[in-house]
Amino acid sequence: MTEKEVAALLKKYAAGQCTPEEEAFMDKWYADLENRLPDQVFDHSPAAHENIWQRALEKSGDRPSNRKPIYLWAAAAAIAMIIAISIWYFHIPRVTPDTGNTQDLYAYNQANDRPAGRHKAVLTLANGKEVILNDSSTNTIKEQHGVTITKNSKGQLVYTISSGSADTRAAYNTITTPNGGQYEVFLPDGSHVILNAATTLKYPVTFSKRFRQVHLSGEAYFEIRSDASRPFLVISGTQTVKVLGTHFNISCYPHESVTTTLAEGSIQLTNGHLLPKILQPGQQATLTTDNWQVTPVDPSDVISWKDGLFVFRHTPVKSVLQQLCRWYDVEAPDTELPDITFDGEIPRDQPLSELLNVIAENSHVKFKITGRKIIQQ
Numbered sequence: 251m252t253e254k255e256v257a258a259l260l261k262k263y264a265a266g267q268c269t270p271e272e273e274a275f276m277d278k279w280y281a282d283l284e285n286r287l288p289d290q291v292f293d294h295s296p297a298a299h300e301n302i303w304q305r306a307l308e309k310s311g312d313r314p315s316n317r318k319p320i321y322l323w324a325a326a327a328a329i330a331m332i333i334a335i336s337i338w339y340f341h342i343p344r345v346t347p348d349t350g351n352t353q354d355l356y357a358y359n360q361a362n363d364r365p366a367g368r369h370k371a372v373l374t375l376a377n378g379k380e381v382i383l384n385d386s387s388t389n390t391i392k393e394q395h396g397v398t399i400t401k402n403s404k405g406q407l408v409y410t411i412s413s414g415s416a417d418t419r420a421a422y423n424t425i426t427t428p429n430g431g432q433y434e435v436f437l438p439d440g441s442h443v444i445l446n447a448a449t450t451l452k453y454p455v456t457f458s459k460r461f462r463q464v465h466l467s468g469e470a471y472f473e474i475r476s477d478a479s480r481p482f483l484v485i486s487g488t489q490t491v492k493v494l495g496t497h498f499n500i501s502c503y504p505h506e507s508v509t510t511t512l513a514e515g516s517i518q519l520t521n522g523h524l525l526p527k528i529l530q531p532g533q534q535a536t537l538t539t540d541n542w543q544v545t546p547v548d549p550s551d552v553i554s555w556k557d558g559l560f561v562f563r564h565t566p567v568k569s570v571l572q573q574l575c576r577w578y579d580v581e582a583p584d585t586e587l588p589d590i591t592f593d594g595e596i597p598r599d600q601p602l603s604e605l606l607n608v609i610a611e612n613s614h615v616k617f618k619i620t621g622r623k624i625i626q627q
């Protein structure tokens with residue numbers, strides 16, 4: 251039966267003009283529908299029937315009369331809605347009723363859990379010496395080129411010019427966070443950078459008098475100290491972000507698209523063969539092969555990771571797992587993942603089992619923790 255035929259039949263039924271054969275046809279459809287759809291999809295309550303009927307008639311342009319009992323009204327509505335309901339039930343990912351398996355898997359994952367990431371990183375000095383930045387103790391790490399490097403009690407790395415004028419010779423430090431690590435650094439100009447997991451930031455011990463330039467791989471949130479005379483440049487792959495002083499986030503992990511999100515102020519994006527792009531607050535630019543794709547976003551969602559929160563908004567499950575793997579230092583499944591999205595807000599200090607359980611309860615995708623791997627069930 252076509253949509254037009256269904257609409258015509260609904261109008262006749264609402265007006266009480268159905269033939270006995272048409273009314274019998276509708277009753278049979280209702281009985282068949284009850285047999286086809288499971289109880290959790292088909293609600294037998296009169297209130298639900300009335301709701302479906304109202305929606306169906308609104309679609310056809312009519313309103314229900316009081317000529318027929320609610321039960322029979324639902325029969326006509328069932329005909330109109332059967333195609334939509336069937337498509338929803340058989341083709342759209344939905345919550346799977348808990349049969350006990352989810353709880354069994356949750357208990358198993360708890361027994362094989364992975365802890366959340368924490369403040370840890372490795373600082374590589376200009377002379378090649380590596381300094382482990384794990385605990386929160388306060389100490390002076392090094393004084394080099396007129397700059398004192400200190401790790402404070404908050405676990406932040408702070409560069410302070412310790413002499414009247416710092417040495418401007420090129421000397422670079424590199425701070426690297428591993429999988430399961432996050433760290434903060436205050437650069438020599440006072441700019442604040444927060445590094446997400448699996449991130450490397452390379453920067454000079456002292457900036458030049460003409461510009462301030464750093465190199466990024468991974469993800470970082472920047473709060474740049476304003477200095478109109480010295481632009482701040484972030485080079486990430488083939489993209490360069492130029493700012494004078496503002497807040498923004500860059501994600502540039504290997505084999506993933508480079509995305510830049512502006513929280514406040516304005517920034518300029520440049521690339522070797524593209525025209526410069528200016529971003530406004532609330533915009534995110536994704537670098538493609540031939541352009542920047544700019545979309546509106548809520549910056550607080552994008553940068554929620556720095557405040558200890560995973561925020562997923564229609565996020566593909568593949569992207570969700572990429573973030574979990576970096577934060578919990580695990581490997582993703584090597585199987586093809588379903589083409590579904592996930593929504594949720596989950597604290598980043600929870601163990602991995604908690605997040606996998608939330609995903610299982612809100613989709614039909616379940617994962618098992620095996621050593622340092624996540625396996626799709």
